[in-house]
Each structure stands twice: as C-alpha cells, then as structure tokens.
Amino acid sequence: MSDAPKTTRRGHARRALPALPAAVDAFLDMLTSERGAAENTRMAYARDLADLVGFLHPGGVKVEDASTEDLRRYFDHLATRPGRDHTGTAARTIARRLSAVRQFYRFLLSDRRRESDPTTTIDMPKLGRTLPRVLSEQEVERLLHAAAGHGGPEGIRLVALLEVLYATGLRVSELVGLPLTAIARDGLLLRVRGKGDKERLVPLSEPARDALVRYLEVREHFLIPGREAKQAPWLFPSRIAYDGYLTRQRFAQLLKELAMEAGLEPRRVSPHVLRHAFATHLLNHGADLRSVQLMLGHADISTTQIYTHVLEDRMRRLVEDAHPLADVSGL
DSSP: OTTSOEEOTTSOEEOOOOOOOHHHHHHHHHHHHTTOOOHHHHHHHHHHHHHHHHHHGGGTOOGGGOOHHHHHHHHHHHHHSOOTTSSOSOHHHHHHHHHHHHHHHHHHHHTTSOSSOTTTTOOOOOOOOOOOOOOOHHHHHHHHHHHHTTOHHHHHHHHHHHHHHHHHOOOHHHHHTOBGGGEETTTTEEEEEOGGGOEEEEEOOHHHHHHHHHHHTTGGGGOOTTOHHHHTTBSSBOSSOTTSBOOHHHHHHHHHHHHHHTTOOGGGOOHHHHHHHHHHHHHHTTOOHHHHHHHHTOSSHHHHGGGHHHHHHHHHHHHHHHOTTSOOTTO
C-alpha cells in the first residue's frame, strides 16, 4: 500500500506519503507492473496525486469521482498558490501534474471504474522553450583533467564514471545501476536497461573503454569483505551504499566537488548536464537526431527535439560558411 514505510538506498526512513485511495494505489501498481516504472517514478506520481486528493478531501469529493469542474478548481488553485517566487506554481510543474492526473483518469476509464474522462477539456498550460543547460567541450575536459588528478582507486573510478557518462549520455540512475555484465562485445558496447525496462546497446568511446579497463583493475577496492555476494553484480559497487552500489546522490555530490576543483560553478554541473553535453556535442559534430534519440533512450523523438536548436545553429553556420552567395561584401 502507498502508506507503507519507505527507505532510501542508504537505509534511512523516507517521509511517508499519506494513505491514498484504493483507486490511486491500483494506478500506481499498474505503473510498476505493466509499464515497468522505477520506484522514483512511482513516488513522483504518488506525490502529484496525493496533492489532488488533499485538495478535494475538504469538499467531500472522492478523487475517483471528481468532475471536470473539480479539476479546473484544483488547477486554478495551483496557478495562484504562492510558489518560491510568490507568483504561483510554475507552469512546468502544473503541466507535469496535469499529465499525471490525465493518466490516472485514463486508467480509471480503461479499467471501467469511470464512464468518462474529466480531463479531456482541460488545456495544458503554455510552456516557454527551455533550453537544456550544457557544458562546453573544454569544460568537460577540465572536469576529466581534475578527476585524473585525484589518483588512486577513487580517482580512477571517478574518471571511469565521467568518461562513460560523457560517452553514452546515460541517465544517472542507469549509470550507477549498471551490472558488471553490461559491458558487451569486448568492451565496445554497453547493454543498458532503461525506462520501461527497455534494453538498448550504446557504443563506448575509446577513452571510455580505456577508463573502464583501468577501473576494473581496482574495482575490488570498493567491495566490503563479507558483502561480495551483494555487491558483485554491480559495475560500480560501493562500500557504504545500502543497495551495494554507488548512489546517484553520491555521484552528484562528487561532481559538485569536482566542478569546484575544475574552476566551474557547481550549480552548472550535474549528471543530467553531462547527459545534455553528450547529446549537444554529438549533434555539433554531425550526428543526426534519430541516432541521438536511440542512444539517449528516448521513447519518442519529440523528447529529443529539445536539441533542435543545435541543428538550427549548425545549419546556419553551414550556409554562412559554404553558400556561394553568403559573402556579399564584394557586391
């Protein structure tokens, strides 16, 4: 049930969500069993729906019985509820919550728990075009140089993590959760299990392959005697992590520390920013959007199209540099 106690990977208690209605629990179970949603995804949906349940409860409205008007009142409330900037909940947050609510009511409709979908006439808020934060190729080099300066097993592991992430564009959860068996075809490819339990093969660059070879020679340093059986399946085991492998939170912390050493603003550096750098730099060097989509593991190319500004810039430079009529100075 949704009100069962949860723990983090380090074994600490996680703040429990309030008890949710059976209909919401059934929806969350469907996400896990049929769509292969990760625990973090399930919890995100649970939080969004718990907020809706909490809004409807004082009026005596059950979430499974809510009308379109009930939902309009809820989203109007979100738009005016003071946020961090005191101007209401951000449009992107509202859009995400509307997506969760829509999926919930579509589930109720398909499961014959409702006869209609109350979200069909509710419009998605308009979103501005937000370009991903990204590092330059020189800044990535500075991070790698700083990591190499650490030396010892910790430094060798850090270089391997960075090289693999920058060479593949993996999600951080995919990276830290890689099994040792993910290295395929003589180290030329990584076998990655991503969202929806879908598997994809991602090529490794030569620097990433070399970094992994060096790391595997010191991998035993991160195993605790007596816990080898629990830790052995993971490519990046950890001596302190609850689940036996390096947590994404710890890796993000290591990146922040590395950013300061490299003379970069820590707020600009995160695992997701390196994922964006991977995609942006590939496109800058001539990769096509479809190939980048496959390597990133995006189910729909519309998700990858956030990087089209890179293609637009490249095409503009191509016209400026190569078109015979681009230089009009002599006319």
